[in-house]
Amino acid sequence: MKLYYSATSPFVRKCLISAHELGLRERIELLSAAPHPVNRDRALVACNPLGKAPALVTDEGIVLYDSRVICEYFNAIGGGQLIPAQGAARWSVLTIQALADGLMDAAVLVRYENAARPENLRWVDWVEGQLAKVTCALDELERRVSAWSAGVDAGSIAVACALGYLDFRYATLGWRERSPKTAQWFDTFAQRQSMLSTQPPAA
Numbered sequence: 001m002k003l004y005y006s007a008t009s010p011f012v013r014k015c016l017i018s019a020h021e022l023g024l025r026e027r028i029e030l031l032s033a034a035p036h037p038v039n040r041d042r043a044l045v046a047c048n049p050l051g052k053a054p055a056l057v058t059d060e061g062i063v064l065y066d067s068r069v070i071c072e073y074f075n076a077i078g079g080g081q082l083i084p085a086q087g088a089a090r091w092s093v094l095t096i097q098a099l100a101d102g103l104m105d106a107a108v109l110v111r112y113e114n115a116a117r118p119e120n121l122r123w124v125d126w127v128e129g130q131l132a133k134v135t136c137a138l139d140e141l142e143r144r145v146s147a148w149s150a151g152v153d154a155g156s157i158a159v160a161c162a163l164g165y166l167d168f169r170y171a172t173l174g175w176r177e178r179s180p181k182t183a184q185w186f187d188t189f190a191q192r193q194s195m196l197s198t199q200p201p202a203a
C-alpha cells in the first residue's frame with residue numbers, strides 16, 4: 001500500500017497510528033506530498049482530486065480518501081479492533097473521531113489563515129470562530145473523558161492526533177490548563193510506540 005504523506009498532517013498521523021496499532025505499518029510505503037490549499041500538489045491531486053493528504057493506494061490499486069475511510073479500511077484488513085462493528089460502542093467511537101477531526105479541521109484552517117493567506121486578506125473574526133470550535137471541542141472531550149479514554153480505538157487515536165497537533169502548532173494556546181483530565185490521559189497515551197514514531201518534526 002502507498003500512503004500520500006506529510007509529516008506535519010494530523011490526519012496522516014491518525015492513519016499511521018491506526019496502521020501501527022493494527023500491525024500494518026510495515027506494509028505501507030510513504031509517498032511524500034506537499035498538501036496546500038492554494039499551491040496544489042499535482043501528484044496528490046492526480047490521486048485525490050481534493051488535493052488533500054492522506055490518500056491511500058491499496059495493493060489492488062484502489063484509491064481511498066479521506067482519513068476516516070482509510071482508517072476504516074485499515075481496521076477492516078487489520079483485525080477490526082479499532083472500530084466496533086456495531087451497537088452503541090461503534091457510534092460512540094465514530095462520533096469521538098468526528099469531534100477530534102473537526103477540531104483538527106478548525107486548527108488546520110487557522111494555520112492556513114496565519115501562514116498562507118496574505119496579511120491584508122486575513123479576517124480576525126473568522127480565525128476566532130475557528131478557535132472557538134477548538135475550545136468547544138476540547139470542553140466536550142473533557143466532559144466526556146471517561147467515555148472515550150478507556151481504550152485504543154479510532155476515537156482515542158483521533159483525539160491524540162488533535163492534541164498532538166495543538167502542541168505542535170499552538171503551544172501557547174494552553175489547552176492543558178483548560179482540559180486537565182484530557183491532558184493526564186494524553187501524557188500516558190503519548191508514550192505509545194505508535195505515537196512516538198509519528199511525532200511531527202520540530203515546529
Ligand SMILES: N[C@@H](CCC(=O)N[C@@H](CS)C(=O)NCC(=O)O)C(=O)O
Nearest residue numbers: 009011035036037052053054066067
Ligand atoms: N477530511 C480530510 C482532511 C485532510 C486535510 O485537511 N489535510 C490537509 C493537511 S493536514 C490538507 O491536505 N490540506 C490541503 C488543502 O486543504 O487543500 C481527512 O480526514 O483526511
